[in-house]
Amino acid sequence: MRGTTKRTYSYWFYAPAGVVYGIFFILPTVISFYFAFTRWDLFESHWIGLDNFRQFFSEQSLRSSLRNTLVYAVTTSGLKVVLGMMLAVLLTSSIRLKAILRALTFFPVLVSTVAVGITFSVLLQPDFGIINTVLAKVGITGPDWLGNPTTALLSVAAVDVWKGVGLATVIYIAGILSIPRDYYEAVEMDGGGGWTQFRNVTLPLARPATFTVILLSFIGGLRSFDLIWTMTGGGPGFASDTIASVIYKQYQAGFYGLSTAGNVVLFVLVSIIIFPLSRYFNSREVDL
Amino acid sequence: MSSRTLSPAGRARRLGVEAISLVVALVVFVIPFVFIVLTAVKDEFQSSDLTFAWPTSWPVMDNIKQVFAARDGMLLVAFKNSTIVTVVAVTILVVLCAMVAFVLQRRPGKVANVVNALILSGLIIPPAIVPTIWVLQKLHLFKTIPGLIVVEVAFSMSFTILLYRAFIASIPRELDEAATIDGCSGLALFFRVILPLLRPVTITSVLTNSVFIFNDFVNPLYFTPGDENATVQLTLYNFLSQFSTQYNLLFMNILLITIPPLLVFILFNGKIVSGMTSGAVKG
Numbered sequence: 352m353r354g355t356t357k358r359t360y361s362y363w364f365y366a367p368a369g370v371v372y373g374i375f376f377i378l379p380t381v382i383s384f385y386f387a388f389t390r391w392d393l394f395e396s397h398w399i400g401l402d403n404f405r406q407f408f409s410e411q412s413l414r415s416s417l418r419n420t421l422v423y424a425v426t427t428s429g430l431k432v433v434l435g436m437m438l439a440v441l442l443t444s445s446i447r448l449k450a451i452l453r454a455l456t457f458f459p460v461l462v463s464t465v466a467v468g469i470t471f472s473v474l475l476q477p478d479f480g481i482i483n484t485v486l487a488k489v490g491i492t493g494p495d496w497l498g499n500p501t502t503a504l505l506s507v508a509a510v511d512v513w514k515g516v517g518l519a520t521v522i523y524i525a526g527i528l529s530i531p532r533d534y535y536e537a538v539e540m541d542g543g544g545g546w547t548q549f550r551n552v553t554l555p556l557a558r559p560a561t562f563t564v565i566l567l568s569f570i571g572g573l574r575s576f577d578l579i580w581t582m583t584g585g586g587p588g589f590a591s592d593t594i595a596s597v598i599y600k601q602y603q604a605g606f607y608g609l610s611t612a613g614n615v616v617l618f619v620l621v622s623i624i625i626f627p628l629s630r631y632f633n634s635r636e637v638d639l
Numbered sequence: 640m641s642s643r644t645l646s647p648a649g650r651a652r653r654l655g656v657e658a659i660s661l662v663v664a665l666v667v668f669v670i671p672f673v674f675i676v677l678t679a680v681k682d683e684f685q686s687s688d689l690t691f692a693w694p695t696s697w698p699v700m701d702n703i704k705q706v707f708a709a710r711d712g713m714l715l716v717a718f719k720n721s722t723i724v725t726v727v728a729v730t731i732l733v734v735l736c737a738m739v740a741f742v743l744q745r746r747p748g749k750v751a752n753v754v755n756a757l758i759l760s761g762l763i764i765p766p767a768i769v770p771t772i773w774v775l776q777k778l779h780l781f782k783t784i785p786g787l788i789v790v791e792v793a794f795s796m797s798f799t800i801l802l803y804r805a806f807i808a809s810i811p812r813e814l815d816e817a818a819t820i821d822g823c824s825g826l827a828l829f830f831r832v833i834l835p836l837l838r839p840v841t842i843t844s845v846l847t848n849s850v851f852i853f854n855d856f857v858n859p860l861y862f863t864p865g866d867e868n869a870t871v872q873l874t875l876y877n878f879l880s881q882f883s884t885q886y887n888l889l890f891m892n893i894l895l896i897t898i899p900p901l902l903v904f905i906l907f908n909g910k911i912v913s914g915m916t917s918g919a920v921k922g
Binding site: 356358359360361362364367368369371372374375376377378379380382383391444445447448451452454455456457459460461463465466469470473474476479480481513518522524525573574577581598607610611614615617618621622625629 | 656657664665668669674688689734742745750754762769775776778794800824854871872875879886889896897901
């Protein structure tokens with residue numbers, strides 16, 4: 352029988368995928384830990400120890416990217432959890448039009464990020480953009496959303512939520528639909544209304560979905576580059592630079608060692624947040 | 640909970656919730672697309688206002704022609720490149736990932752644990768950009784379409800394997816044994832018996848990965864810079880500086896590259912939603 356297992360489920364099946372994955376994902380990841388400590392022009396590299404990291408953490412423009420990355424990740428995943436949950440509750444309730452509403456919220460997930468970024472940079476323009484035009488009609492002078500250092504990063508984060516909340520919603524919908532109806536009926540029997548049902552049934556039993564949404568949007572938020580790059584280019588100044596946009600800028604400027612050091616910083620940041628978080632979530636799921 | 644048991648007051652409340660939801664959804668999720676379409680069909684002069692005004696003239700065909708003609712027909716080349724990258728990468732992904740998922744699901748143990756850990760790392764760890772360029776350069780794949788394809792395959796692998804692994808768990812092992820007794824084994828068993836059974840999840844993974852890869856901007860930006868091997872997303876980004884005064888053409892470009900995902904969405908909405916949720920939840 353062991354012989355059959357070996358022949359039928361041969362480890363050779365791993366080989367083609369393993370070669371591609373090994374050469375184009377694992378190898379670059381491993382060697383990044385060498386090149387991050389060098390001055391590097393793609394042909395020659397000189398070991399310079401911790402200089403790249405020292406530069407990364409001492410230069411204001413680079414250091415602020417660390418903070419921005421965290422702000423961006425926390426804001427986007429927080430909003431996706433709250434809004435995704437609310438939308439999912441609405442879209443699993445007894446209202447009609449569910450199919451069309453689900454479709455409308457989900458479609459932006461499938462649209463290219465560059466297209467979304469360009470469209471919203473126009474809609475958010477300070478003078479004639481639709482958003483400020485509407486605000487002006489009700490007597491509010493809207494800020495220069497993308498040109499003001501205090502609003503730039505959060506404006507991009509809001510667009511990120513607009514584009515990604517549909518995915519959070521469908522994950523929550525799947526989670527809510529898997530809750531047995533009996534629980535809701537039991538609460539109803541005891542005279543509990545909609546809020547009690549949500550508080551005591553939906554919220555705790557949709558916890559796996561919440562964990563998934565947090566993990567996914569956190570991973571995405573920490574790496575986020577394309578939307579920021581098309582909407583602000585990291586500006587004004589360095590106000591909306593994230594680690595991923597710094598990696599690109601340093602690469603463009605030819606500082607390959609420094610760019611790779613940025614990659615290593617991002618790797619470490621993602622690892623110290625995501626791995627413990629996912630372990631914690633897994634342990635909580637067993638308790639349920 | 641069902642509509643039969645709703646009181647008149649409950650029914651009125653539901654109608655209110657429905658009306659508000661619909662209006663909010665239309666404002667938030669539809670208006671940006673209305674803006675794209677309106678701006679794309681206007682003439683250059685009117686489009687520069689960036690308003691929602693109804694088009695005074697409709698140079699639709701003219702705008703399409705101009706977008707395709709810009710920079711020596713770059714958009715057409717880009718559509719060709721994007722199609723090649725998407726089709727080839729997705730085909731490779733399907734075969735390679737289904738193979739991995741099959742053995743991974745059927746043969747648990749130490750090796751499977753290592754493979755699972757590697758798959759998880761692929762979902763979490765951000766790719767190291769410049770070292771990847773260095774590797775591609777050593778293999779003479781930098782700035783080439785095949786180079787972009789292998790990178791897309793490597794980066795989408797984890798997600799696709801998880802999708803397949805979950806589905807293969809629902810195929811009874813007895814089936815493999817029956818096929819083995821009939822003299823089918825190894826690759827023959829996989830390609831003749833298993834792969835055809837995976838059709839539903841293959842459709843899902845083809846759709847989901849196609850949208851991801853077609854829409855990808857970061858990898859083409861890094862790994863196929865320049866005009867020759869540009870993809871549609873890269874072209875759009877490059878047009879941003881060129882069409883800064885011709886908003887009608889810029890938005891016509893956006894409209895054109897939004898059509899493929901829109902078609903996928905209209906035709907296979909359910910499939911793609913289930914693909915993204917099951918992949919996400921299992922991950």
